[in-house]
Amino acid sequence: MSNISPLGTKPLRHVAVVMDGNGRWAKQKGLPTIAGHKAGAEAARRLIQAAVDHNVEYLTLYTFSSENWNRSEKWINELFGLLSWYLEHEINSLHEKNIRLKSIGERTRLPENIQRLLTKAEEKTKSNTLITVILALSYSSKNEIVRAINTIIKDVQANKLSSITEESFEQYLDTRSIPDPDLLIRTSGEQRISNYLLWQLAYAEFVFDTVLWPDFTETHFEKAVYEYENRERRYGRDVS
Numbered sequence: 731m732s733n734i735s736p737l738g739t740k741p742l743r744h745v746a747v748v749m750d751g752n753g754r755w756a757k758q759k760g761l762p763t764i765a766g767h768k769a770g771a772e773a774a775r776r777l778i779q780a781a782v783d784h785n786v787e788y789l790t791l792y793t794f795s796s797e798n799w800n801r802s803e804k805w806i807n808e809l810f811g812l813l814s815w816y817l818e819h820e821i822n823s824l825h826e827k828n829i830r831l832k833s834i835g836e837r838t839r840l841p842e843n844i845q846r847l848l849t850k851a852e853e854k855t856k857s858n859t860l861i862t863v864i865l866a867l868s869y870s871s872k873n874e875i876v877r878a879i880n881t882i883i884k885d886v887q888a889n890k891l892s893s894i895t896e897e898s899f900e901q902y903l904d905t906r907s908i909p910d911p912d913l914l915i916r917t918s919g920e921q922r923i924s925n926y927l928l929w930q931l932a933y934a935e936f937v938f939d940t941v942l943w944p945d946f947t948e949t950h951f952e953k954a955v956y957e958y959e960n961r962e963r964r965y966g967r968d969v970s
């Protein structure tokens with residue numbers, strides 16, 4: 731879904747974040763890598779509150795990419811250990827705050843306990859309305875697009891579909907029914923999108939910050955929003 735609005739008004743419905751720099755943060759402090767991810771999870775908690783304070787409706791967090799499967803088994807196990815702890819212990823508090831949780835990505839590749847916890851969390855919070863927090867897990871955009879195309883091929887073979895439009899294609903993506911991000915924030919100084927939401931970011935504004943993710947606070951969020959508000963989103967039109 732695209733959210734093109736008249737110039738001059740600047741809705742900020744959906745913010746997508748690449749929470750990068752946890753490993754470097756831990757290294758700088760001489761801590762084990764997992765300590766960086768624990769601190770990163772706290773930063774994510776702060777970000778959710780900041781997004782709520784700014785009336786953001788959707789927040790997508792790049793939590794584990796398809797490419798991250800190439801990291802060491804030890805790292806992967808520790809990360810999913812941390813994630814399962816959060817899914818078990820935080821879900822009630824998210825639910826009490828009226829927060830809806832969703833996930834995108836190749837779910838069947840995730841450890842079974844994570845799949846179970848995600849299903850439970852999504853079911854429990856599905857009617858919540860304050861904000862939708864979307865965890866991108868075992869997610870890569872090229873993988874999402876290819877999975878969508880394979881489903882389309884099946885629908886064509888079953889005579890359910892004969893052609894496709896941008897709008898109907900979007901219904902096959904994991905992000906169906908979620909508006910496209912207005913703003914992408916990436917921390918840690920890297921300026922790339924690392925296979926994140928390639929289709930959905932077509933007209934997003936990009937803000938890069940050098941802060942390492944665990945140090946990200948509401949002030950960094952506000953700075954990114956300020957920068958976003960001062961951009962002119964032209965969607966190909968004349969400069970105003």
Ligand code: IPE
Nearest residue numbers: 749750751752753754755793
């Ligand atoms: C980003 O932190 C979070 C995940 C990939 C899960 P990194 O682990 O990539 O941290 P750096 O980039 O090595 O500092």
Ligand code: IPE
Nearest residue numbers: 748749750792793794795924
């Ligand atoms: C992107 O960060 C993925 C997540 C934040 C989950 P990476 O640290 O994995 O990306 P690259 O390797 O720097 O592109």
Ligand code: MG
Nearest residue numbers: 750751752753
């Ligand atoms: Mg990184």
